[in-house]
Amino acid sequence: KIHREIRDDEGFMVRHFAGAVCYQTGQFIDKNNDALHANLEGLVQESNNPFLQSLFASSTLSATKGKLNFISVGSKFKSQLAELMEKLRSTGTNFVRCIKPNDKMVDHLIDGGSILSQLQCSGMASVLELMQQGFPSRAPFQQLYDMYRQRLPPKLARLDPRIFSKALFRAVGVNEGDYKFGVSKVFFRPGKFAEFDAIMHSDPENLKKMIEKVQKYLTTLHWKQSIWCALSVIKLKNKILYRRENLITIQKNVRMHLSKVKHRPRFMGIKKINSLKTILKEMEKLAEQIKKDNALCISDAQKLRSEFDFAIKRIRNDENIKAAEINDIYNSLVKAANTQMDSLKKKADAERSAEAEKQRLAKLQIEMERVKSAKDKEERAKLEDEQIKKQKIEIELRRKAEEEIHKNDIFLSEEEIEKAALAEAKFREQMEQERRDHELALRLAQETNSFVEDISNTYTKRSTNTEQLSSKYDLSKWKYSELRDTINTSCDIELLEACRVEFHRRLKVYHAWKAKNKKRTYMDENERVPRSIMDSGKFYELQFIRINFLNF
Known part of the structure; x- marks a missing residue:
């Protein structure tokens, strides 16, 4: 670590058993330089190589005189180092351990105990044992x-x-x-x-x-x-x-x-342009909904579709097209589509608002007409109520006058009584004739083994059929003209029977009202039915001889 900064060409290191020793080679050759003869130095200076001339240009001839006659320190060191390396190579030695032969520092004197102690302390014994393994x-x-x-x-x-x-x-x-x-x-x-x-x-x-x-x-x-x-x-x-x-x-x-790297921008560009066709479909739908300038809107949408197809065809055919150019084409198409879509939406909104305004005005007109008709109806209802009130007042006054007159008409005239007796006798004769005809029919039925319905059952069945027809058909709200037209034109037997029952009912009601409100005097000459017969019609049904279509 101490000599880490020294480079390989500035020194070398020898590792001893006690540690590493570093030798610096700086100025080593200059200190141990061999003497060079002056003639050789002059010869080198006369060389054609500029590098050799520069090495010996500043040297001094007087300083090197007589040095070639002696062995230099450098040559001696070199020869000793070569001899040592040769000995190491020949013996195959991997390391050198320095041993002090004696303590007296005398040449060729060996102390065995001291040497053995040094070998043991340096670990050579352990090394030899390890080498044996x-x-x-x-x-x-x-x-x-x-x-x-x-x-x-x-x-x-x-x-x-x-x-x-x-x-x-x-x-x-x-x-x-x-x-x-x-x-x-x-x-x-x-x-x-x-x-x-x-x-x-x-x-x-x-x-x-x-x-x-x-x-x-x-x-x-x-x-x-x-x-x-x-x-x-x-x-x-x-x-x-x-x-x-x-x-x-x-x-x-x-x-x-x-x-992929080459064609991916084209593929993605075509994919993005195809995704814009959904906007085209919406534009076409909006163009069809627009009534004003419909053909122009549809033609604009078709032109934009042709632009899309042309852009896709161009990207597909041109293999050298760049991604930036594809993005420019896509952005221009998006801008055109958005612009046209906004214009179509504005037109559609304008038409919808106009249609809504038109419907609002129509509803307002209908509401005004309804209010007007309701007012007219209320006015007519008021007029009708006033007329009904007037009629009721007149009827009430007439009824009071008739009651006053009826109080004086207590007894019937003899002529009316006789006519009633004749009508009763005629009815009994008619009933007797029907009984005899029924008996004759029974005899004929016994001879021919056939069946004849009882006359009482006929009357009972007629009354029952009348009740059923009245419950099946509700003709109480029909007008007299409708009843007349139905009797003259219809072929439905049940409907005709119901019309007959309704007609008799109304006739009874009419005669009852007439008998109640007429003057209590003798019968007028222009009356067609006697009073006794009219009075008897209040309580039971008049018998009419007619063919019973329900029994066929």
Whole structure:
């Protein structure tokens, strides 16, 4: 951390057991520079290379005289460093541990106890124990190949160092757990490399058997490699086909994406313009509802529809059209549609308001006529009430006068009594004649085995039919002219019978009113019916001989 700011070209670091030591290389060459001869410096200054001339342009010739005759500090340091690196490379050492041989600082004097104590304190014993658990011995493939190449036949000597090492270990019979292959080296457990070296330097017979095993292993290895090569080729072919399919899929998706990017603005523009056609339909409906200038409104809507179709056709045919241009077309169409829609709505609202005003005036006129007719009806009702009151007053005065007159007419005249007696005798004769006819009909029925209705049943049935017809038809509100026309024109038997019953009822009511309100005097000469008969008609029905159509 202290020397973190120093760059690689400004120094280097040596890591000791006590810590790292940093050496700065600034002005190192200048302080330990070798002497350069003046003739060589002049020769360099006369060079055609401008860079070399600039390096030695400011140097002084007097300062470097006589230095080539001595060994410089830089050359000595360089030679010692090269010797150390060569020793480290040859021994395969990975680290250097500095040990103090004695406390007296005397050369070639070794104190064993002090050295052992330093090794234990520095952790070397623990390191060695740890190395026994791993693979402390190691050797590069090329080094092994160079060590035993001279003892092998030419066929095996041409092998690759890694394959040679693998085949050699298999042939020698070294357990696979005693060694491991790295990228460029092979690692051995403690003591296994010595055993391997002893086997390799054994007698020729053993070496011959080992070569045969190596050849057998190589043959097996070549066969397995061939099989694996064939399988790898098949796998590679399948992989190529799979990648080709995926490549087609990727191309398809990329083309689809590019097509989307290219044609999406056009598609969305056409979609938005088609969505505006709903406004066109509303405009056409409004144009049909408008009565004034209907043809002009419909033609304007059709023109706008043709503009929509032309814009869609243009966007669909032009592949190079831009999104901004499509948006401008859409905005112009929206503006035109909204403008025309607003004008149509204003016309429709104006027509609706005019129609509403017209209806209001018509309703007002009808209301005025109704009020006028109601007033006229009230006035007529008042006039009728006044007339009815006048008539009632006149009738009341007449009735009082008739009552006064009737008080004096107590007795009937003899002529009226005689006429009533004759009418009664005539009625009895008629009844007697009907009884005899009925008896004759009964005799004839006994002879012919037929049936004849009883005369009493006939009268009873006539009265019953009369009640039924009166309950079925309500003719109390009919006028005399309607009854007359119905009797003369209708073919309905029940309706005719009901008309007859209603006519008799009204006739009785009329005669009763007339008998009540007429003067109590003798009968006038112009009366057609005697008073006795009229009085008897108040209490029972007069019998008329007629054909009973209901019995047929």
